[in-house]
Amino acid sequence: MSDAIIKTEHLRFAYAAEGGLSPVVLDGVDLEIEEGSFVAVLGHNGSGKSTLAKHMNAILLPTGGKVYVDGMDTCEDADLLDIRRTVGMVFQNPDNQIVANVVEEDVAFAPENLGVPPAEIRKRVDDALAMVGMSEYAAHAPHLLSGGQKQRIAIAGVIAMRPRCVVLDEPTAMLDPIGRDEVLKTIRLLNREYGMTVVLITHHMDEAAQADRLVVMAKGKVIADGSPRQVFQRVEELRAVGLTVPETVELCWELRREGLDVPLDAISDEECAQALYQILK
Template sequence: MSEAIIKTEQLLFRYTTEEGVAPTVLDGIDLEIEPGSFVAVLGHNGSGKSTLAKHFNAILLPTGGKVWVSGLDTADEDRLLDIRRQVGMVFQNPDNQIVASVVEEDVAFGPENLGVPSREIRQRVDAALQTVGMAEFARHAPHLLSGGQKQRVAIAGVIAMEPACIVLDEATAMLDPVGRREVLSTVKKLNREKGITVVLITHHMDEAAQADRLIVMHDGHIVRDGAPAQVFQDVEGLRSLGLEVPETVSLMYELRKAGVDVPLDTLDVDSCAAALFSLLTQGKESGM
């Protein structure tokens, strides 16, 4: 097994206030994220999921415990650029992370900061815009784009730095359904085709369901960790944490409660429909 791209050990975090008493936001997080994986972190507001994400590229430093990115300790200030080059971040508000007034200039911002030669920046920018499907907008002004397009530009800005991992900190929270779909399919493509590790911080169940691994946060703790199909089986448990399961799972759960024998691992509409179809055709055969 290869070395974890992100590893935390007994990660503890408190905001420091002037009074000195501050609530603990993260409390003893032990986590390892494998290279090339697609991990979703789910939790309601205040669960600490965004705070956790900000530790993955040294925007926040742990109050206690350690965080390593590709074996580099994030507390090591001399390696800060190396760490941030490895782990790119996409934030919630698309307007507040676009720096330049032309799309391609914005994508070039990261590589420019890294001191990449001009000609290579050009290649990286073109490739990155191609990857996120925004090549035709290269010379547009960002403020004229839709939310989903802006977030794709932001993602292009991150991949132009050629990171090993992208962290999306509720990057779809301000988008409409179309924009969310655009961003999510872009991210999945990056994960599948380029092998970039993706950490998706979200509170949308349907997005979390698409990951390989689902981590559920509650009150600064990791309370669930596993494949989405597995985690969502525990409908009651999740509901007691204030989380809802995807609608397809919820439907199956209600059917089961009513005594119908259906599987609970239907994460998307297709598998749900297939399960219902086989149930109904079976019922027909036995009924006739």
């Protein structure tokens, strides 16, 4: 195996339906996620991105092809516990993942179920809450927290299992802009400061732009894969599958169509402003 912590080979999947299989949701996906990387998977509803996410820790199993987690075949029952220890999942709705009435008890829930010794659980809970910036809320009731805070507690609960990779399936979908910002900062911190592999499933361009690598899905296939700078230059291809690009790229693209020589890889506001300044100068 390569350095890939997650690898899919010709992955196909169709949900079972009465009278046979329903339409194919994943159609021959070949993907390698390198250990320590921050990868965003971008696509519309129905593109297959959430179904792909659920294959990454064996919530779903392929109807064709293979998925490997750290070299383990997800179809091997004997490896299931190790697979789920390696790859943790965070879902859209934090209320579905929070199980206890006190924050620190919630974060301790998964390690307790894994049979981790009490002293080690205490350390893991403290570490996980510190990593998501929620230490001061350890004794709080989760239901009294904001949406962004709840999602950070849900992330802490996954981190306490000490996975090497965290897959987040649209973790900001139910949050306001402040909550989204909090969660994205936490995700970047996990990757940059703690070296955790992060896979972020999203349909927000601005979230996808923050990853090191961007995988775009449409109709169950990968249609683009590269750095956000590379992928967002393919404005017309993305538009063809109903996706937009960041407003900065859109502006530069429109100016280029008018014959102005501006770069299409100016993703941040600062880069875009600098590009415009150069033209006006």
